[in-house]
Amino acid sequence: MPKLIIDDIPVEVPEGTTVLEAAQSVDIPIPHFCWHPALGKAGACRVCAVKMLDGPVKGVQMSCMLPAQDGMVVSTTDDEAVSMRRSVIEWLMINHPHDCPVCDEGGECQLQDYTIAGGHGIRRYDGKKRTHVNQYLGEYIEHEMNRCIQCYRCVRFYQEYAGGTDFGVMGRAAMVYFGRQEEGPLQSPFSGNLVDICPTGVFTDKTARFRARYWDYDMAPSVCPHCSLGCNTVPMARYRELLKTTARRNDRVNGWFICDRGRFANAVVNAPDRPRQALVDGTPVSLDEALDAVAARLGDFLELHGPQALAIVGSPRMDLEGNIMAARLREFLGAGALCYFDDADQAHLTGAAAALLTADDSASQEDVRNADLIALVGCDLLEEAPMMALAVRQAWRSGAKIYLIEPTLSQRTLWGLKERVAEGREREEVKPLPFEYAHVTSLADLPLAEAKRPVIICGATAEGLDAVQSVPRTAKLAFILDGPNAFGCAELARQHNAVALSTALASGRIKGIISFEADLSRDLPEGVAVLAAADWRPTGFTHRAGVLLPATAWVEQTGIYVNNEGRAQRFKKVMNPGLPIKGLTPELHPPRTHGKTAPGSDVAPSARLIAALMQRLGEAEVEEPLSGPWEGLRGLEAGGEGKKLQATTPGPLGPRGSS
Known part of the structure; x- marks a missing residue:
C-alpha cells in the first residue's frame, strides 16, 4: 500500500487510489468538478491542482488523475497550486451568466462554493460572453446550458454509467454543447440523476423550479416506496408540499443514484383530493x-x-x-x-421467495454490481425495479456475463420490443435493457462453476421460483417483490x-x-x-x-x-401533514378561518x-x-446501511444476520 504525505499528514492508501481520494480519506479538501466517486476520473476541469514537492512526480499536477505512490510529498496549499486553481475558476466564470439569484442550484452549487472559497468577487473580463440556446428535455428537467463548465459529468453518467443513447456532447473548443440532437424528453429511466450529478445549475428539477432554496427545505433521510429495492433518498418539502426528491448514498443498496420513478413521484403525495378528512x-x-x-x-x-x-x-x-x-x-x-x-x-x-433467502445468500444491489455472472429469470427489471437494471449494467461494464433465462421468449421480446397490453392503454414498446446479454433456456445452461460471484435475479413468479430451486448455494439470489415492505x-x-x-x-x-x-x-x-x-x-x-x-x-x-x-x-419524517398551499381549486380550498x-x-x-x-x-x-x-x-x-433480517439457514426466520 502506497505511503505518502499530504499537507504534512502521513497517509497510507490502497493501490490504485488517486491523490485526490487519498486527501479526502484524511479530510483534506481539494476542489474538483469532473471527478465523482461513481464515475471516476476524467481530468476535464483542471481545478484539482496540487503541488508535488518530492517523490517520483514533481510540480503542479491534477490530483484526480495521479495515482498515489510511495514517497510522494503533496501540498494543497502551495502558492503555485492555489494560483492555478484560482485561475481555472476565473476561466470558468468568464462565460458564466452569474445568475445565482434565479438559479435553483443556489445554495448547493459546487461552482458557487469553489468560487467563493477561491476569493473571487470581481469579474475582470468585460468582453462578450458565449451564449447557448437551451433545449426542452421533458417535463421534469430544466436545461440552462449557459451555466455549463464542461466537466463532462452529465454525459459520462448518461451514456457510460446508465447506458442512455439520446443525450451526448456536441460541438468543439469553446462551443461544446451537452444535450440532444433535437429537443424532446430524455428517454433514460435514470435521467433525473443529471440534476444531482451536475456541479452547477445546467440541469435542475423542473417540478420544484423557483419554489425554494436549499436552506428552505424540510428534509430527512428516507427510503423510496415505489418498488421493493428500498433505495435511499432525501425528500425535500416546504409548506406541507413534497417539492423534490434527491438520491442519498448507500453503498450497500442504490449507491449514489435513484431512478426517475422514485425521483418524480411527488404528485400523489401532494394531491389536494387525497384522503385528508375523516x-x-x-x-x-x-x-x-x-x-x-x-x-x-x-x-x-x-x-x-x-x-x-x-x-x-x-x-x-x-x-x-x-x-x-x-x-x-x-x-x-x-x-x-x-x-x-x-x-x-x-x-x-412472495412467502416462498423470502423463505429461500438467508443472510449469506441474499444479494444486495452492491453484490449485483460486483458480480461476475448474472442470470435474469422471470422479471422485467426496467418495469419492476429499474435500479436493479442499473446495478446489472455496472457489473456488465466490469466484464460480467449476463444471461436471460426465459425459454418461451420470442426473438422480438429478447431485444426489448415486448408488447404489453394493459387495460385502458394502447400497446407500447418496452425499452431495451441497458446491457448486453445472452439467451439460455434454463439455469442448467449457465457456467456457474466458472463464476466466483454469481447472482441470480428472479421475479417472485412460479417460473422464477421453480428455476432457482436447483441453483447451487454458491450463487446469491435477488428477488423482485411487489411493494416496499413485501x-x-x-x-x-x-x-x-x-x-x-x-x-x-x-x-x-x-x-x-x-x-x-x-x-x-x-x-x-x-x-x-x-x-x-x-x-x-x-x-x-x-x-x-x-x-x-x-x-x-x-x-x-x-x-x-x-x-x-x-x-x-428506517425512514424519518420529512414534513408535517396537511393541505399544501398551492394547487387548491375553489371546491377543495379550506375555510378561510384562523386555527392552531x-x-x-x-x-x-x-x-x-x-x-x-x-x-x-x-x-x-x-x-x-x-x-x-x-x-x-x-x-x-435512519441514514445508515440498514440491518438484514434473514435467517442463517433457509426456512422460518431464525437468528437474524446483520450487515
Whole structure:
C-alpha cells in the first residue's frame, strides 16, 4: 500500500487510489468538478491542482488523475497550486451568466462554493460572453446550458454509467454543447440523476423550479416506496408540499443514484383530493370521532357475526410498524383472517421467495454490481425495479456475463420490443435493457462453476421460483417483490398464519373488512362490508368504507421498510401533514378561518390509528410495535446501511444476520 504525505499528514492508501481520494480519506479538501466517486476520473476541469514537492512526480499536477505512490510529498496549499486553481475558476466564470439569484442550484452549487472559497468577487473580463440556446428535455428537467463548465459529468453518467443513447456532447473548443440532437424528453429511466450529478445549475428539477432554496427545505433521510429495492433518498418539502426528491448514498443498496420513478413521484403525495378528512358514511368528522365510530360499529359487527367473520387487511406498501399492529389487532379481536396480500398466488410466491433467502445468500444491489455472472429469470427489471437494471449494467461494464433465462421468449421480446397490453392503454414498446446479454433456456445452461460471484435475479413468479430451486448455494439470489415492505409482510404472514384476501373471501365466512393502506384489485362479494379503511391514497377500500381514516404518507411519518433482500431501513419524517398551499381549486380550498392546526392535518400513521382503536376497544396498554421478535430493530438509525433480517439457514426466520 502506497505511503505518502499530504499537507504534512502521513497517509497510507490502497493501490490504485488517486491523490485526490487519498486527501479526502484524511479530510483534506481539494476542489474538483469532473471527478465523482461513481464515475471516476476524467481530468476535464483542471481545478484539482496540487503541488508535488518530492517523490517520483514533481510540480503542479491534477490530483484526480495521479495515482498515489510511495514517497510522494503533496501540498494543497502551495502558492503555485492555489494560483492555478484560482485561475481555472476565473476561466470558468468568464462565460458564466452569474445568475445565482434565479438559479435553483443556489445554495448547493459546487461552482458557487469553489468560487467563493477561491476569493473571487470581481469579474475582470468585460468582453462578450458565449451564449447557448437551451433545449426542452421533458417535463421534469430544466436545461440552462449557459451555466455549463464542461466537466463532462452529465454525459459520462448518461451514456457510460446508465447506458442512455439520446443525450451526448456536441460541438468543439469553446462551443461544446451537452444535450440532444433535437429537443424532446430524455428517454433514460435514470435521467433525473443529471440534476444531482451536475456541479452547477445546467440541469435542475423542473417540478420544484423557483419554489425554494436549499436552506428552505424540510428534509430527512428516507427510503423510496415505489418498488421493493428500498433505495435511499432525501425528500425535500416546504409548506406541507413534497417539492423534490434527491438520491442519498448507500453503498450497500442504490449507491449514489435513484431512478426517475422514485425521483418524480411527488404528485400523489401532494394531491389536494387525497384522503385528508375523516368520514363517517360520507360525513366529515374529526379523526377521534371517526375512531369512536369504528369502535362502536366493530362492537356491533362482532356481536352480530362473531370475530371469525372479520378480516384485518394490511399491505406491502405500509410500513413494518403498521403491519405489525395489524397482526396485533387481529389477535386482540380474534378475527377470522389476517391478510397482507390480495392475491393467493402473490402471497404464496412472495412467502416462498423470502423463505429461500438467508443472510449469506441474499444479494444486495452492491453484490449485483460486483458480480461476475448474472442470470435474469422471470422479471422485467426496467418495469419492476429499474435500479436493479442499473446495478446489472455496472457489473456488465466490469466484464460480467449476463444471461436471460426465459425459454418461451420470442426473438422480438429478447431485444426489448415486448408488447404489453394493459387495460385502458394502447400497446407500447418496452425499452431495451441497458446491457448486453445472452439467451439460455434454463439455469442448467449457465457456467456457474466458472463464476466466483454469481447472482441470480428472479421475479417472485412460479417460473422464477421453480428455476432457482436447483441453483447451487454458491450463487446469491435477488428477488423482485411487489411493494416496499413485501418482505416484511411475507415474514409477518408466516409468523401469524396470514392468508391472501382472495382466499379469505372464498371461504364465505368473511362479512366485514378493516383495511390499512391496502389496494383492492377485485370486486368484493355481496354481503361483505368495508367497516373502515385507513389510507393516504384513494383506493377501492376507501371508496367503499363506512368509516374513512386518513393516514399519513411515508414522508409524513417515521417508520421502517424491509426491502427485497430483507434489509430493514428506517425512514424519518420529512414534513408535517396537511393541505399544501398551492394547487387548491375553489371546491377543495379550506375555510378561510384562523386555527392552531393546518387544514388537512388531522391524520395519523396507520400504526397509531390501530393503537388508538385497540385502546377504544378495551386494550389497557398497547405494546410498542417493535417488541418481541422485532425488538432488534428498535434502535435502527435512519441514514445508515440498514440491518438484514434473514435467517442463517433457509426456512422460518431464525437468528437474524446483520450487515
